[in-house]
Amino acid sequence: MLSLDDGDGFLHYEIAMSNGDAAAALDFYGYDDQFRDFGEQLKNFPLTGKSTVRLQIGENSPKWAYYMLLEVFCYQPNGASAILVDIKNHLEAPYSCDCRFYMLTNPAELNRLGSLLSGWDPREKSVLNWPNSNQTED
Template sequence: MVSEKATYELGEKGDKWAYYLLIEAYCIEPNGHSALKIEATNKGTGPSHHESKLEIESEPASLNRFGNGLKTWIPLEEKVFEWRPNE
């Protein structure tokens, strides 16, 4: 169904948290073509403040590879996580 979404959130946008992360995969067309939305905020001040928002169109199979990669990623062992949506 086109209105279905898979969402991961960490933290909150309000003042209670020092950070916020949203990763959301959703359909943009009835044929299954999908997109990935990412929002990341570090609520520091001055040069310590960071806020990013982006959306990437992708095929569902590629988003599945992204999710499977995140499930097996161990950040303490490997600092960088790389996903190439068109591979």
């Protein structure tokens, strides 16, 4: 989270993700519980071998300022998991961003992320780092 907005309850978030080869970042506005439902779903991921958990912010349309899709799924029967990261900022060139990549992970790390997100209060702790969540800052 970057800052509080002007009294309307929105927070200014910045999310940055990387798989080591590709990276993307997005600034957007949302409420303090923006990630709570996503986190609750991740705490028990996967429920089945075909489980999918999604978080979408904005719309994949030029009518919106931004779009982010995080889609978590298993790609192996042993539970090996991935996160599809799809981010667009819908700005004009040369400021536009259109990035899609996958982050490989496992259910235990996703469960940990779910616990972090479902209990996160960005008004109390402004930064949440995952998988190195022990490095959170105020």
